[in-house]
Amino acid sequence: MESPPPATASPGAPTAHPGSIVGILAFAGIVAALTQTLVVPLIAQLPTLFDTSASNASWVITATLLAAAVSTPVAGRLGDMYGKRRMLLVSLVPLILGSVVCALSSSVIPMIAGRGLQGLGMGVVPLGISLLRDVVPAEKLGPSIAIMSASMGVGGALGLPFAAAIAENTSWRVLFWVVAALALAVGALILALVPADRPATTVAGRFDLPGAIGLGAALIALLLAVSKGADWGWGSATTLTLFAAALVLLPTWGWWELRLRDPLVDLRVTARPQVLMTNTASILVGFAMYAQSLVVPQLLQLPEATGYGLGRSMLAMGLWMAPAGLMMMAMSPVGAKLSAAKGPKVTLAVGSLLIAAGYGLSVPLIGSGSPWSLLIVTLVCNSGVGFAYGAMPALIMSAVPQSETASANSFNALMRSIGTSFAAAVIGVVLARMTTDFGGFPLPSENGFRVAMLIGCGVGLAAALVAALIPVRTTKAPLDPPAPTTAPTRAHQEA
Numbered sequence: 001m002e003s004p005p006p007a008t009a010s011p012g013a014p015t016a017h018p019g020s021i022v023g024i025l026a027f028a029g030i031v032a033a034l035t036q037t038l039v040v041p042l043i044a045q046l047p048t049l050f051d052t053s054a055s056n057a058s059w060v061i062t063a064t065l066l067a068a069a070v071s072t073p074v075a076g077r078l079g080d081m082y083g084k085r086r087m088l089l090v091s092l093v094p095l096i097l098g099s100v101v102c103a104l105s106s107s108v109i110p111m112i113a114g115r116g117l118q119g120l121g122m123g124v125v126p127l128g129i130s131l132l133r134d135v136v137p138a139e140k141l142g143p144s145i146a147i148m149s150a151s152m153g154v155g156g157a158l159g160l161p162f163a164a165a166i167a168e169n170t171s172w173r174v175l176f177w178v179v180a181a182l183a184l185a186v187g188a189l190i191l192a193l194v195p196a197d198r199p200a201t202t203v204a205g206r207f208d209l210p211g212a213i214g215l216g217a218a219l220i221a222l223l224l225a226v227s228k229g230a231d232w233g234w235g236s237a238t239t240l241t242l243f244a245a246a247l248v249l250l251p252t253w254g255w256w257e258l259r260l261r262d263p264l265v266d267l268r269v270t271a272r273p274q275v276l277m278t279n280t281a282s283i284l285v286g287f288a289m290y291a292q293s294l295v296v297p298q299l300l301q302l303p304e305a306t307g308y309g310l311g312r313s314m315l316a317m318g319l320w321m322a323p324a325g326l327m328m329m330a331m332s333p334v335g336a337k338l339s340a341a342k343g344p345k346v347t348l349a350v351g352s353l354l355i356a357a358g359y360g361l362s363v364p365l366i367g368s369g370s371p372w373s374l375l376i377v378t379l380v381c382n383s384g385v386g387f388a389y390g391a392m393p394a395l396i397m398s399a400v401p402q403s404e405t406a407s408a409n410s411f412n413a414l415m416r417s418i419g420t421s422f423a424a425a426v427i428g429v430v431l432a433r434m435t436t437d438f439g440g441f442p443l444p445s446e447n448g449f450r451v452a453m454l455i456g457c458g459v460g461l462a463a464a465l466v467a468a469l470i471p472v473r474t475t476k477a478p479l480d481p482p483a484p485t486t487a488p489t490r491a492h493q494e495a
Contacts, residue, residue, distance in 0.1 A: 018137060021132075022132070022144045024186070025132065025148055025194070026147050028124050030155035031095075031179065031182045032121055033153070034158070034162070035095070035115075035121070035122075035159075036159065037160050038159055038163050038176075039061060045167075045172070055231060062228065065417070066219070066220055066223055069417055070219055071120045071123055072414050073215060073411055075087055075090075075127060077406070077410070078090075079131075079407075080403055084127050084131040085194055087127055088124060088127045088128060088131065094118070095118055095120070096183045096187075098113075098120070102173075118179075121183075123410060125148070125149075125151065126412070129149060131194075131406075133402070135197060142339050146333065149390045150386050153289075157325020157328075160314075206262065208263050208264040210256060211253065211256055211257055214256060215264060218246055222242070222243070222250075222418075223418070226421050264407075266404055272399055274470055277469060278395040279396075279411070281467050284352070284460075285348075285385070285416065287420065288419075288460040289420070292378060294423070298444065300320055302444075306438055307446070308366060308367040310374075312371065323379060325382065327386065328382045328385055335390045345468075347387050348391035353384070355385060355456075356458075362377040365377060366446060366449050427452045427455070430451055430452050432444075434451060
């Protein structure tokens with residue numbers, strides 16, 4: 001993959017060894033990812049802690065999902081316009097504020113608001129990946145992207161035992177104070193050691209506010225329907241209305257974006273076969289990655305008396321899940337070497353096949369009575385995720401102009417998030433429908449878990465097929481258009 005030389009720091013600007021820059025940005029990604037699993041150990045306690053219903057408490061998770069979906073493409077576009085390092089620092093502000101608000105909350109409303117603010121900081125990872133293209137030498141770019149991409153998995157996996165240990169031994173508020181402190185440390189390291197990138201000179205100065213509002217409204221409608229449909233009823237008026245709104249808003253937003261010279265998301269670039277099919281594979285990989293994250297923790301925690309549950313505590317479950325996240329980081333350099341030798345398309349296909357293989361292994365191992373069998377499943381699956389997550393940004397960045405790197409990576413991250421949302425809905429329906437009676441309470445059945453894992457296997461195979469069909473760009477012609485000699489007029493902007 002071609003890359004421009006790293007940005008030249010101005011006198012007095014922060015500089016650091018490329019390895020240190022990658023480490024700092026990966027640390028930023030891990031901290032951002034921690035917020036996604038931070039409240040998992042608290043879910044059962046939230047109704048009691050805030051004297052509210054379980055339905056209201058579920059918004060503590062939903063708010064982060066919606067805020068992240070809306071803010072990620074916006075942060076990417078602003079990063080292309082005003083600088084990715086600058087937007088990285090800006091994205092850390094709501095992450096810190098949200099953590100403080102959550103730590104001080106005494107009722108569910110401010111807790112939901114704080115979690116929404118934390119979601120606004122989820123653009124950190126795609127911004128960090130895009131910044132690497134500007135500040136890391138070309139020969140180190142592939143491994144750097146792989147490590148940065150793996151940070152999401154590491155943060156998510158480490159978040160479970162970290163949060164469970166703190167919640168079991170001290171106040172739950174400490175969780176959020178620790179995240180706030182970590183985010184502050186990340187901001188200080190970026191300010192001190194990460195050089196600034198050059199904002200793209202080909203990006204016009206006017207931000208597409210109507211496009212941001214339209215995409216945000218469409219995503220909220222779609223993701224609310226998907227994430228809350230099981231609670232509200234898939235045939236309820238609210239769910240159907242939200243799906244209908246999404247079906248109207250998304251094409252309308254696309255029509256608007258195609259009218260602009262400098263849209264929020266350049267759909268003409270997104271429609272390039274390499275970008276389009278990589279984003280399609282990203283949805284499938286996001287689905288396949290998340291399905292096992294929903295199944296394995298339940299199997300680890302269900303009572304042994306069920307015959308297939310392992311009866312582990314929340315903390316023990318987190319510790320059994322943590323090695324899978326670390327495996328993503330360990331495998332990222334291997335994936336980068338494969339990409340350098342065979343291309344990121346091959347790495348994405350191999351990663352998807354590994355995910356499918358992990359799911360396939362799980363089918364005979366469910367009910368084995370040993371957590372080691374589930375550990376093997378998660379290690380194989382997350383090895384594949386590490387390969388795939390490192391390959392997708394490489395495919396995207398090799399097919400888009402330098403001026404749209406952050407925007408394109410943020411849109412790709414959004415596609416992965418949509419995949420995980422659909423995984424939660426589909427796997428949730430399967431486990432809710434295939435139940436067994438346990439002491440008068442319905443629990444997901446052993447066959448239900450097997451069906452869920454087979455679905456993950458099928459989606460992994462579909463991702464591998466899409467990856468194999470990606471038409472990789474081979475021309476060496478520059479992707480960036482010549483810089484305009486004059487700024488576009490308002491008439492051209494709206495033509």
